[in-house]
Amino acid sequence: MARMIPETDPLARQVRALARRQALPHAVILTGSGEPLAAARYLAAALLCRSGDQRPCLRCEACRKVMEDIHPDVRVAQDESRKELSVEAVRQLRQDVYILPNEGERKVYIFADCAQLNERDQNVLLKIVEEGPAYAAFVFCAGSAAELLPTIRSRCVELKARSGDEAPVSDQALELCRAFAGGKVLPVAQLLVSWENRRVKREQLEQILQDAWRVCAAALLLREGKAPVAQSGAEESAALSRALSPLRLQKLTDCLHQFAGECRYNVGPGHVLGALTAQWETILG
Ligand SMILES: [Zn+2]
Structure with a gap:
């Protein structure tokens, strides 16, 4: 499976908001310090x-x-062997744009690294961005928007991927981590049942589990004698590293990561909460 950005990435929220308003732009420059291809795929x-x-x-x-990186209407233009995309590659692309999509209503062209597009290439692409068919969409991944000519930039919407500043850990994740640090089955089970009763949403649960995972990962670092980057949840990380053996902590960290991922692939929150309770029992068992 090709990588995509997590739902918690600010870019994912922006894309969803634009999609809801039917306002996804047809030409985008993706900048920022995250994984550009993962963001482009999203x-x-x-x-x-x-x-x-x-x-x-x-x-x-x-x-x-x-x-899975097998959609016939998504083309990724990148050339790992060269510094610049070849002239032929850009020419082929220009012809390909006018061939109707195979399966979808759109065709999406992803330029994995705009540093590979020289001025001549960009001028060819400018024409397609401006005059190409309405179904064609273009995603330019760039270290900074300045890698592209002002003429292209003026036709694109710039979206920024994760800036590196992580949002603070949510209160619910902290509560969960404190329950884990108690080292008992029941308090964790009760907390998870209370969320289920309140019908926690899938996206919200994913966020909680990702946050809790960050706290546990920091606790593991503490256990190994390394200092984690200062973050919210530091107290809970310290408590977890004192309360759980390295093996238990590792298992807990892995299972939080796994269940956060399952939320993303649309497993129901009730199912995830039940499975997490069972897994916690096994870890303690
Ligand atoms: Zn879909």
Whole structure:
């Protein structure tokens, strides 16, 4: 499975908000310090998703194909062997744009590294961005927007991937981590049941589990005698590193990561909460 950015990435929220308003732009410059290709794929999934609301749904056939990097209407232009894309590659692309999409309603062209586009290439691309068919979308991944000519930039919307500043850990994640640090089955089970009763949403649960995972990962570092980067949840990390053996802590960290991922692939929150309770029992067992 090709990598995509997590739902918690600020860019994912922006893309979802734009998709809801039917306002996904047809030409985008993706900048920022995250993984540009993963961010570009997320955007491509939103453009090609067959689901009515909630795009990308990450479960329809189109989304799955984008995630698996096998969608015929997504082209990634990159040349790992050269510094610049070849003239032929850009020419081929110019012809390809006018061939109708195979499966989707859009065709998405991803330029994995705009540093590979010289001025001549960019001028060719400018024409397609300006005059190409309405179904064609372009995603330019760049270290900074300045890698692109002002003429192209003026036709694109710039979206920034994760800046590196992590949001603070949510209160619910802290509560969960304190329950884990208690080292008992029941308090954790009760907390998870209370969330289920309040019908916690899938996205919210994913965020909680990701946050809790960050706290546990920091606790593991503490256990190994390394100092984690200062972050919210430092107290809870310290408590976890004191309360749990390295093996238990490792297992807990892994299972939080796994369940956060399952939320993303649309496993129901009730199921995830039940499985997490069972897993916690096994870890303590
Ligand atoms: Zn979808």
